[in-house]
Amino acid sequence: MARTIKLAVVAGDGIGPEVVAEGLKVLDVVLAGSDVTVERTEFELGAKRWHETGETLTEDDLAAISTHDAILLGAVGDPTVPSGVLERGLLLKLRFALDHYVNLRPSRLYPGVPTPLANPGDVDFVVVREGTEGPYTGNGGALRVGTPHEIATEVSVNTAFGVERVVRDAFARAQARPRKKLTLVHKHNVLVNAGHLWRRTVDAVAAEFPEIAVDYAHVDAATIYMVTDPARFDVIVTDNLFGDIITDLAAAITGGIGLAASGNVNPSGAFPSMFEPVHGSAPDIAGQSKADPTAAVLSVALLLEHLGLPEQATRISDAVTADIAARDGSPRTTVEIGDALAARVAG
Amino acid sequence: MARTIKLAVVAGDGIGPEVVAEGLKVLDVVLAGSDVTVERTEFELGAKRWHETGETLTEDDLAAISTHDAILLGAVGDPTVPSGVLERGLLLKLRFALDHYVNLRPSRLYPGVPTPLANPGDVDFVVVREGTEGPYTGNGGALRVGTPHEIATEVSVNTAFGVERVVRDAFARAQARPRKKLTLVHKHNVLVNAGHLWRRTVDAVAAEFPEIAVDYAHVDAATIYMVTDPARFDVIVTDNLFGDIITDLAAAITGGIGLAASGNVNPSGAFPSMFEPVHGSAPDIAGQSKADPTAAVLSVALLLEHLGLPEQATRISDAVTADIAARDGSPRTTVEIGDALAARVAG
Numbered sequence A, B: 001m002a003r004t005i006k007l008a009v010v011a012g013d014g015i016g017p018e019v020v021a022e023g024l025k026v027l028d029v030v031l032a033g034s035d036v037t038v039e040r041t042e043f044e045l046g047a048k049r050w051h052e053t054g055e056t057l058t059e060d061d062l063a064a065i066s067t068h069d070a071i072l073l074g075a076v077g078d079p080t081v082p083s084g085v086l087e088r089g090l091l092l093k094l095r096f097a098l099d100h101y102v103n104l105r106p107s108r109l110y111p112g113v114p115t116p117l118a119n120p121g122d123v124d125f126v127v128v129r130e131g132t133e134g135p136y137t138g139n140g141g142a143l144r145v146g147t148p149h150e151i152a153t154e155v156s157v158n159t160a161f162g163v164e165r166v167v168r169d170a171f172a173r174a175q176a177r178p179r180k181k182l183t184l185v186h187k188h189n190v191l192v193n194a195g196h197l198w199r200r201t202v203d204a205v206a207a208e209f210p211e212i213a214v215d216y217a218h219v220d221a222a223t224i225y226m227v228t229d230p231a232r233f234d235v236i237v238t239d240n241l242f243g244d245i246i247t248d249l250a251a252a253i254t255g256g257i258g259l260a261a262s263g264n265v266n267p268s269g270a271f272p273s274m275f276e277p278v279h280g281s282a283p284d285i286a287g288q289s290k291a292d293p294t295a296a297v298l299s300v301a302l303l304l305e306h307l308g309l310p311e312q313a314t315r316i317s318d319a320v321t322a323d324i325a326a327r328d329g330s331p332r333t334t335v336e337i338g339d340a341l342a343a344r345v346a347g
């Protein structure tokens, strides 16, 4: 049955457009000759738009994006824009407005990938990071700014509603994986209010998933395990900020953020989900075709899987596995890597 | 000139008493034959006391502890006590009441120490973690607990007063080190209120320290550098929670939390400073003489340095360096390691 995917493309800043171009190239190749076609809309969002219009993401942009089946995002952030303006006004606004409460970040150490760890073991886990609460809500403020009496606050907001739905999603993912293990990462000995809500929720949902072995680690201890025994992790569920931190670390130990893909998922399907590399806009190497587009390409694979096209997703991840195994350390441009991946996908 | 150090000892829970005993053993040896004597007071605080009396740290305890020159703490926390009760009621209460605004956590990779990193490089940095603000203030709460409408908050509190004093301390430490570099670790693209206060403060204080090279890393990126290029760090200044997280990671890459010492310092001298291993009470190995007391012994070295006895401090850290270099992997008990260190200090 012929199918059309309406894809919103937000290439964004820095290396964003470069890596997204390769992601789209591979997407075209993997769907070529199939009955699935892609209808793309490009959205001019990011630093350029902000400089020209002062806009980050208007209600009209949001409404237009919302009519799509999925979003592919490159990266957001530029040194010429005050810190936080694009991150909060564009990237986080998309995650919050489109209710991306599951921020999915798989980490797998591909064979042959250089890792900073001497003995990484068999690393294959997924972090289910909450995406719409925690200290990311923008519920902070400041008083007497610039004076010796300034006080600045940041409020982490956690609700039973918000925690339960992401915890439930994480358990379901653990259930579908062979090792059937779930680790809650938090800091409940200090952040007792939020921590106890998370713990109680995990305990309650665990009763519905008797096959899942449930584990807990404080976020500080989790960073230790991440470098001493990352193979212990299967599914990690955690809050927005802790998830941000440990997934960068997870990316580092599995070969770097050049390979780490992510999905900002709205499992209900009420809004389009958004797929993006974990890396940022890397303005220092932008425009030089130096960025590794693999993370963007793997984000396309996550996108296809989310849209119910697992076979095509697997063809992409297999191509990545093969490409990585064949890497000999000689430098390749962004386009060369994209071409190589596309060629492998084409078979 | 003869001198008496009044030392408050809070051995605490789990492996706390075991490692503190070795720390005190080494302290006695390093001061033997000198004109410095130590007058110790042991404080029964922790799980046992709480079970017996319901008390964590009374005003009387606090007043008594405050009359001392310094505090040696083992570890706090026990699975039989609800999470947060001892951590917040005892450990954090001490840090806050005694205004330990500089939480000092040096990381050095000793020659010969096994590290999880394949190519660690020359690691020698110190994290200056703010100790009296951030999300550690207990300024959170919860509503409708246990219902589907529960909301739990945690508030990170940051003041110009609190940030400036710790930033100033960090710059002074950077100034005293050969590399003269300071890295602010925060997340100012998301936590904009707190983040901008930290940034502005670093910029302002930097003007008074023209020799210091100032750098910035988001906390997520900092965890990447910690495993890919930890040698880049010299002095890191950061908030209470980020400092908690990255110092566990720092300990992991420099041989584990069995070696990581810390000081909770009140630089003004208005209150006694407190020295403790970074590790926790490790109830799983408590009472088995399995814990490595090296972190507690190095905490004694930090204590001596803080009290103006740098020569004795160096004798201890030299003993640790030598002991570590001589380690061949055969297991030793807590007491055996303590004895070995004491013997080396005795010369």
Ligand SMILES: CC(C)[C@H](C(=O)O)[C@@H](O)C(=O)O
Pocket: A076, A077, A087, A088, A091, A092, A244, A278, A280, B189, B190, B220
């Ligand atoms: C750019 C920033 C706002 C973002 C985040 O903190 O979530 C990024 O670090 C990420 O992990 O996607």
Ligand SMILES: CC(C)[C@H](C(=O)O)[C@@H](O)C(=O)O
Pocket: A189, A190, A220, B076, B077, B087, B088, B091, B092, B244, B278, B280
């Ligand atoms: C036990 C806990 C409250 C404490 C902290 O979070 O500060 C510990 O992790 C530390 O780093 O000293």
